[in-house]
Amino acid sequence: MDPDRVLEGLDPEQTQAARALRGPVCILAGAGTGKTRAITHRIAYAVASGVVSEQQVLAVTFTARAAGEMRGRLRSLGAPRVQARTFHAAALRQLAFFWPDVVGGEKPTLIESKIQAVSRAAHSVGLQPDRAGLRDLASEIEWAKVTQVRPSDYDKAVTKAGRQAPMPAGEVARVFEAYEDLRREHNLLDFESMLELTAGMINEYPAIAQRVRDQYRYFVVDEFQDVNPLQRLLLDAWLGDRDDLCVVGDPSQTIYSFAGATPGYLTGFSARYPHATVVELVRDYRSTPQVVRVANHVIGQARGSASAQHLTLRAQRPDGPDPMYQEYDDEPAEATGVARKISVLMEGGTPASEIAVLVRTNAQSAAYEQALTDEGVPFTVRGTTRFFERPEIKQAVHTLRGARHGAAGEEPEPL
Incomplete structure (x- = not known):
């Protein structure tokens, strides 16, 4: 593919990121700014320009779904043999391949x-x-x-x-x-030990390190703000003394701190690599100016730690309605209030298909499912099973009903 065609349709910042073919490169990408588009076009541009062969690229993502999406985009850009994997999938593949030579015997x-x-x-x-x-x-x-x-x-x-x-x-x-x-x-292996063993294998066996580093010469790591020390250890083992590394992330989107991840690797990237190219993606294509304004305000108020390096996004979509705020005493009251608001919207002619309730975790859906049911509002749960249809909840309800009815001839006891 013609290298210049790969860059068609990119905005100026995405183009700058794609043209930064040699590492170290740090792409600070706000929500909705097209970071996946930028990094896949960067990889495809590097391949089309002859900077690196497809088989020598390793793009690391945090979920199998994201890796699959990246592979699909790279195929359409003429780079179908690029490896896009999670840390764990890449480590498992390497560990399984070298296990007979390093350890021998039955694999864990x-x-x-x-x-x-x-x-x-x-x-x-x-x-x-x-x-x-x-x-x-x-x-x-x-x-x-x-x-x-x-x-x-x-x-x-x-x-x-x-x-x-x-x-x-x-x-x-x-x-x-x-x-x-x-x-x-x-002989059991958990995910953490898998990463640790892979890094140890590369660091302790020069011949294996040479084979791995000959195979992979060009690294891209997505969601770098959520990398933990063990993943960083493995990444350093892959890299050796090289710095052809492109990292992508946003310190304001860190969500795995509770599990040991730290945005410090992203915010400290320029300190570790003083000659790094840093590109900021700030054009938000996902949300209206009103929503982007709220996001910028919230992130700005959180300054002090990782988000001191926050990005100020610029909305690219047309105007929309202003956000409305409502406080409630507790979660059940909030769910009831939201259900009533939805009922009013539907009575006013808003189609149910245009209304969504977003929750942070699946466990939070139960209160809203109950409130919507009480209000007579039809709904569909996406991404998980309805609370009262989950096997453990069905079993609990069955047990409670059994306890409520008691044995034959006995007076039911209150639960």
Whole structure:
């Protein structure tokens, strides 16, 4: 493909990013500014210009869905053989390939959920946390592993981080150590150990490092504000002493700090690479000027930490209605108020298909589902199963009804 054709349709900032063919490059991209468009065109432009071959590019994303979208765009741009993967998918592929040479024997079993193993580890040290407690323990172990904290150092580390442990730190450390022992004993591999082993393999075996670095010479990392120390360790192993790295992110969109991620790698990129090219994407194509104005105000008020390096977005869409604000005493009251507002809109002629309720997590949908049902408003839940249709909720309701009716001939007891 003609390199110049790859750049057609890009705005000036996206074009600047695409033309920055050699790293280090830092693209600060606000929400709705076309960052995926910019980085896929940059990769395709580099390939079309002969700067790098398709097989030598590794584009790293945070979700399999994002990786799939990136591969689809690259195919349409004439670069179908570029590797676009998550950190975990790339690490698993490399670890599986080199395992026979480095370790030998049976490959470990990858576990996607720690709950069962954490439960066994907790019981082995005399603790019996409930289901919620097990989830909290699993999350805490994940945090410790991605921040490279060992069981023996957990107590000091959690205090230094100002983190609220789910149970006394000493007990967490005991479960953590038992979990690691159990994992090794049964040849189990969790996601964190997978990244750690891959990085260790590259760093400790020069021949493997050479093969990996000969294979991948051109790196792009999306959502760099959510990279954690373990992912950074692996990225550094991939890079070696090279700096052909392009990172993309927005410090104001950090969402995984609770799990050990830090926007510091993004905000400190220019300090680590003083000769880096920095491009800011600020043209917002997603929202109306009224919404962008609110976003700029909210982000501006959050200055002080990562968002001190915030971007001021410029809306590209036509004007829309001004946002309205309403405060409620609690979440049920908010859900009821929203349901009534929707009912009024529909009675006024607004089609239900043009109304959406956005929630941050799936768990928040329950209150709105109940409120909309009470108000007689038809609705569809996207991205998850309706609360009362989820298997665990059906089972709970069935159990409660059974308890309510009691045995035959007995007086029902209030729940």
